[in-house]
Amino acid sequence: xxxxxxxxxxxxxxxxxxxxxxxxxxxxxxxxxxxxxxxxxxxxxxxxxxxxxxxxxxxxxxxxxxxxxxxxxxxxxxxxxxxxxxxxxxxxxxxxxxxxxxxxxxxxxxxxxxxxxxxxxxxxxxxxxxxxxxxxxxxxxxxxxxxxxxxxxxxxxxxxxxxxxxxxxxxxxxxxxxxxxxxxxxxxxxxxxxxxxxxxxxxxxxxxxxxxxxxxxxxxxxxxxxxxxxxxxxxxxxxxxxxxxxxxxxxxx
Amino acid sequence: xxxxxxxxxxxxxxxxxxxxxxxxxxxxxxxxxxxxxxxxxxxxxxxxxxxxxxxxxxxxxxxxxxxxxxxxxxxxxxxxxxxxxxxxxxxxxxxxxxxxxxxxxxxxxxxxxxxxxxxxxxxxxxxxxxxxxxxxxxxxxxxxxxxxxxxxxxxxxxxxxxxxxxxxxxxxxxxxxxxxxxxxxxxxxxxxxxxxxxxxxxxxxxxxxxxxxxxxxxxxxxxxxxxxxxxxxxxxxxxxxxxxxxxxxxxxxxxxxxxxxxxxxxxxxxxxxxxxxxxxxxxxxxxxxxxxxxxxxxxxxxxxxxxxxxxxxxxxxxxxxxxxxxxxxxxxxxxxxxxxxxxxxxxxxxxxxxxxxxxxxxxxxxxxxxxxxxxxxxxxxxxxxxxxxxxxxxxxxxxxxxxxxxxxxxxxxxxxxxxxxxxxxxxxxxxxxxxxxxxxxxxxxxxxxxxxxxxxxxxxxxxxxxxxxxxxxxxxxxxxxxxxxxxxxxxxxxxxxxxxxxxxxxxxxxxxxxxxxxxxxxxxxxxxxxxxxxxxxxxxxxxxxxxxxxxxxxxxxxxxxxxxxxxxxxxxxxxxxxxxxxxxxxxxxxxxxxxxxxxxxxxxxxxxxxxxxxxxxxxxxxxxxxxxxxxxxxxxxxxx
Numbered sequence: 001x002x003x004x005x006x007x008x009x010x011x012x013x014x015x016x017x018x019x020x021x022x023x024x025x026x027x028x029x030x031x032x033x034x035x036x037x038x039x040x041x042x043x044x045x046x047x048x049x050x051x052x053x054x055x056x057x058x059x060x061x062x063x064x065x066x067x068x069x070x071x072x073x074x075x076x077x078x079x080x081x082x083x084x085x086x087x088x089x090x091x092x093x094x095x096x097x098x099x100x101x102x103x104x105x106x107x108x109x110x111x112x113x114x115x116x117x118x119x120x121x122x123x124x125x126x127x128x129x130x131x132x133x134x135x136x137x138x139x140x141x142x143x144x145x146x147x148x149x150x151x152x153x154x155x156x157x158x159x160x161x162x163x164x165x166x167x168x169x170x171x172x173x174x175x176x177x178x179x180x181x182x183x184x185x186x187x188x189x190x191x192x193x194x195x196x197x198x199x200x201x202x203x204x205x206x207x208x209x210x211x212x213x214x215x216x217x218x219x220x221x222x223x224x225x226x227x228x229x230x231x232x233x234x235x236x237x238x239x240x241x242x243x244x245x246x247x248x249x250x251x252x253x
Numbered sequence: 254x255x256x257x258x259x260x261x262x263x264x265x266x267x268x269x270x271x272x273x274x275x276x277x278x279x280x281x282x283x284x285x286x287x288x289x290x291x292x293x294x295x296x297x298x299x300x301x302x303x304x305x306x307x308x309x310x311x312x313x314x315x316x317x318x319x320x321x322x323x324x325x326x327x328x329x330x331x332x333x334x335x336x337x338x339x340x341x342x343x344x345x346x347x348x349x350x351x352x353x354x355x356x357x358x359x360x361x362x363x364x365x366x367x368x369x370x371x372x373x374x375x376x377x378x379x380x381x382x383x384x385x386x387x388x389x390x391x392x393x394x395x396x397x398x399x400x401x402x403x404x405x406x407x408x409x410x411x412x413x414x415x416x417x418x419x420x421x422x423x424x425x426x427x428x429x430x431x432x433x434x435x436x437x438x439x440x441x442x443x444x445x446x447x448x449x450x451x452x453x454x455x456x457x458x459x460x461x462x463x464x465x466x467x468x469x470x471x472x473x474x475x476x477x478x479x480x481x482x483x484x485x486x487x488x489x490x491x492x493x494x495x496x497x498x499x500x501x502x503x504x505x506x507x508x509x510x511x512x513x514x515x516x517x518x519x520x521x522x523x524x525x526x527x528x529x530x531x532x533x534x535x536x537x538x539x540x541x542x543x544x545x546x547x548x549x550x551x552x553x554x555x556x557x558x559x560x561x562x563x564x565x566x567x568x569x570x571x572x573x574x575x576x577x578x579x580x581x582x583x584x585x586x587x588x589x590x591x592x593x594x595x596x597x598x599x600x601x602x603x604x605x606x607x608x609x610x611x612x613x614x615x616x617x618x619x620x621x622x623x624x625x626x627x628x629x630x631x632x633x634x635x636x637x638x639x640x641x642x643x644x645x646x647x648x649x650x651x652x653x654x655x656x657x658x659x660x661x662x663x664x665x666x667x668x669x670x671x672x673x674x675x676x677x678x679x680x681x682x683x684x685x686x687x688x689x690x691x692x693x694x695x696x697x698x699x700x701x702x703x704x705x706x707x708x709x710x711x712x713x714x715x716x717x718x719x720x721x722x723x724x725x726x727x728x729x730x731x732x733x734x735x736x737x738x739x740x741x742x743x744x745x746x747x748x749x750x751x752x753x754x755x756x757x758x759x760x761x762x763x764x765x766x767x768x769x770x771x772x773x774x775x776x777x778x779x780x781x782x783x784x785x786x787x788x789x790x791x792x793x794x795x796x797x798x799x800x801x802x803x804x805x806x807x808x809x810x811x812x813x814x815x816x817x818x819x820x821x822x823x824x825x826x827x828x829x830x831x832x833x834x835x836x837x838x839x840x841x842x843x844x845x846x847x848x849x850x851x852x853x854x855x856x857x858x859x860x861x862x863x864x865x866x867x868x869x870x871x872x873x874x875x876x877x878x879x880x881x882x883x884x885x886x887x888x889x890x891x892x893x
Contacts, residue, residue: 058805079809086807097802101531106523113523114808119514158806 003069003165003197004032004055010063011050024050025220032199037192039211040201047220048201049170056168057085069165086111090159090167094174096151098143105139108157125161133157149180156187169200173207185210209236216242263362273338277331278371280783284324285375285416287772290386291316293408299400305758309765316769320776321415325422327780332423334787336430338794343431356431368420372413380404394764395757450504450534457505460497467491471842477849491835495544498831500537507533524803524816532792532824539788543781544828548835550777554865555843557770560763562861563852568756570851573686574608574721575731580747582613582716587745594741602734604726610685612637615716621667630698632708638701641684648677648703656683659696672707782876789821789880793887800888813889821884825877833866
C-alpha cells in the first residue's frame with residue numbers, strides 16, 4: 001500500500017536581487033509503501049533538505065504535489081496543517097530539537113499535549129514506548145543532563161508517540177558518536193521490522209545501509225536508486241560504488 | 254587599518270543594530286532634555302523673585318539630582334542589555350582577526366557618535382521645549398514668570414558634563430566586557446544551558462508573610478508624624494516582599510500548577526507554564542525592579558496631583574476665614590490704621606464682610622493636669638465669651654469653662670502650680686477655632702476665665718486682638734483686596750493671613766511639585782518601559798529556538814502567537830498588577846500623609862489616584878503592543 005506519493009515536485013527559489021531563479025528541486029517523483037525504510041543520499045546543496053521540508057509540509061512546492069495516505073497537502077487548510085503534521089508525521093532531527101525547559105517525559109509527551117489528548121491516553125502510550133527505547137529511568141531528567149544518544153532516543157520516542165504513518169529523519173546520526181549511531185540505526189531497523197515506515201536523509205553510508213531502498217539525489221533530481229532484494233542483504237558496497245560514480249561524473253563534467 | 258575604517262565600521266554597526274539602539278537613544282535624548290530643563294529652572298536667578306520661587310528652585314535642584322541618579326542607573330542597565338545581545342557580533346570580529354584594541358577603537362567611535370548625538374539632540378530639544386515648558390509651569394503655578402525660557406549657558410554646561418560622565422561610565426563598562434571575554438565565549442553570547450529553578454517554599458512563605466505584615470502596618474499608622482518608624486517598617490516590608498513575590502512566590506505558584514497534571518498537560522498551559530518557569534528565574538529581579546518603579550511612579554503621580562487639586566481643601570482647612578488678622582493689644586494705633594485701610598479697600602473693591610469675629614485672648618502653654626507635659630491652651634475672658642455667644646454666664650474666681658479638642662481628656666479640676674481650678678462646665682462648642690493646631694497637631698484647650706480669675710493675670714501681661722471675617726464678592730476682587738491689605742499689614746508689621754494669598758502661595762508650591770512630579774513620572778515611566786522592552790526583546794532571542802522547535806513538532810502559527818501573547822501579557826502586566834495593588838493598599842496611608850499638608854479630601858486623593866492609574870495603564874498598554882510586535886517578529890516571523 002502506498003503511504004506517501006511525491007508527484008513531479010519542483011521548487012524554485014528566487015534570489016532577492018535581479019530575480020535570478022535557482023531550481024532546488026526539478027521534477028522529483030517517487031512513492032513510499034507502507035513498511036518501507038527509505039534513505040535519501042546526496043551532497044550538501046543537492047536539495048535533500050528542501051525535499052524533506054516539503055514532505056514535512058514545512059515548505060510548499062512551486063509545482064507538483066505530495067500525497068500522504070491519498071490526501072494532498074495542498075488540500076489541507078493552513079490552520080489545520082500543523083495538527084495534520086502532528087498526527088501523521090513524526091520527526092527526528094540531527095540536533096535533536098528537544099526543548100531545554102521540559103524534562104524528558106514532557107518532551108516526549110509534547111505532541112500529545114498539543115493535540116489535547118487525555119491523561120489516560122498519554123500514560124497508556126508513554127510507558128510501553130519508553131521501556132522499549134530504554135529511557136524509562138530518565139523521565140525526570142532534563143535534556144542537558146543526558147547523553148547525545150539518549151537525547152536522540154527521546155526525540156525518537158517523541159516522534160513515535162502519536163503513532164504516525166511516517167517518520168521523517170533528518171541526519172539522525174549526524175551528531176552522534178559511532179556507538180550511539182549504531183544503536184540508533186539498530187532501533188530504526190527494529191521499528192521498521194515492526195511495520196513503521198521511515199524516511200531518512202543521510203550522509204552516512206552506514207546509516208543508508210540499514211534502509212531497504214536508497215535514493216540518490218543530485219542537483220535537485222533523483223539520479224539513481226539502490227534497493228535490497230532480501231531484508232538481510234548488505235548494500236553498503238553498492239552505495240559506495242554509486243557515490244564514487246557520482247563524484248567521478250562531477251570531476252569529468 | 255586607517256581611522257576611516259573604524260568610523261565606518263562603527264556607523265554600520267549602529268545602523269545594523271538600529272532596532273536595538275533606537276529606543277535606547279530616544280530615552281537618552283529625552284533624559285538629557287529633561288535634565289536640561291530642570292537644571293535651567295534650578296539655576297534661574299529670576300525664579301527666586303517670584304513669591305515662593307525659592308521653593309521651586311529647591312524642588313528643581315532635587316529634581317536634577319534625582320534625574321542624574323536615575324539616568325546612571327537606567328542607562329547603564331539598558332546598555333548592559335544591548336551589550337549582552339551584541340557579544341556574538343563582537344566575537345565574530347575577533348574571529349575575523351580584529352584584535353581587542355581594534356574592537357576597542359570601533360566601540361570608542363560608536364560611543365562617541367551615540368553620546369554626541371544624544372547630548373546634542375537632547376540639548377536642542379531641551380532648549381526648544383523649555384519655552385513651552387516654562388509656559389506650562391507658569392500656567393500650573395498660576396503666576397506669570399519673569400522669563401521666557403531662553404537658553405541658559407550654565408545649564409547647558411552642567412548637562413553636557415553630567416551626561417559625558419554617564420556615557421563614559423557605560424563606555425568603560427563595555428570596554429571591560431571586551432577585556433574579560435574570550436572569543437569563543439563572545440561567540441556563544443548568552444546561550445548556556447540553564448537549570449530548572451528550584452521551588453522555594455520557605456522564601457515564598459516569607460514573602461507572603463512580609464507582604465501581609467507591611468500592608469497591616471500601613472493600615473495601623475494613625476499619625477504619620479508620630480508613627481514614622483511604623484511607616485518605614487511598612488515600606489521596607491512591602492519592598493522586600495515585592496522581591497520575594499517575584500523571586501519565590503511566582504515560581505512556587507508555577508510549580509504547583511505544574512504538579513496539577515490535569516491543568517498542566519493542556520495544550521494552552523503546557524508551553525506557557527514551562528516557559529514561564531524559566532522566564533521567572535531569569536527575570537524575577539528585573540520584574541521586581543519594574544514593579545517597584547511603577548509603584549513609585551504611581552505614588553508620585555497620585556500625591557502631586559492630589560496636592561495640586563486639593564489646594565482649595567487645604568486652604569479651607571488651614572484658614573477658618575477669608576481674612577485673619579492678629580496683633581498684640583498694645584499695638585492699638587497700628588491696628589486702627591489697618592482697620593481704616595480695610596474699610597476703604599472693601600468699598601473700593603465692592604466687597605462685603607460677613608461672619609465677622611473680633612475678640613481678644615492669648616495662646617499659652619502650661620502644665621494643667623500635673624503630668625509633667627505642657628498643655629496648649631487658648632485663654633479668653635468671660636466677658637468676651639459672653640459677648641461672642643450672646644450669653645450671660647458667671648464664674649467664681651477659681652472656676653473656668655473649658656472646650657477641649659480632645660474629647661477623651663476630661664478632668665474636673667486643673668492645677669496651676671500649687672493652686673487648683675475647678676471646671677464648671679465642659680463646653681460642647683466654642684465660637685472660635687485656633688488654626689495653629691493642625692490636623693494631627695497638639696489638641697488645644699479653650700479656657701474661659703473670669704476677669705479676676707487665677708489665669709486672668711496672664712492675659713493682662715500678654716493678649717492679642719483677633720479679627721477674622723469672610724468676604725462676599727468676585728474672586729478677583731477678593732484677591733486684589735487681600736493683596737492690598739497684606740502689603741499694608743506687612744508695612745505696619747501686623748500678622749495677616751488671607752485665603753486667596755495662601756491659595757496663590759500654594760499654587761506656586763504645589764504647582765512646582767506637580768510639575769516636577771510629572772517630569773519624574775515621565776522619566777520613571779520611560780525607563781520602566783525601556784527596561785521591560787529590552788527584557789522582552791532579549792528574551793525573544795532566547796525563545797527563538799524554542800518556538801522554532803515547537804513549530805516543527807506541530808504547533809500552528811496561531812497557537813504560537815497565542816502562547817507568545819499570553820506569556821508577554823503575564824510578564825508585562827504582573828508588575829503592573831502588583832504595583833496597582835500596592836497603590837490601592839497605600840491609599841489610606843497616602844490620605845493620612847496628605848493630612849499633614851492639611852489636605853483631607855478623600856475624593857480628591859481617590860480621583861487623583863484613579864486618573865494616575867488610568868494614564869499609567871494606557872501608556873503601559875501602548876508599550877505592551879509595541880513590545881509584543883517586536884517580540885513576535887523575532888520569535889515567529891510570519892511567512893513572506
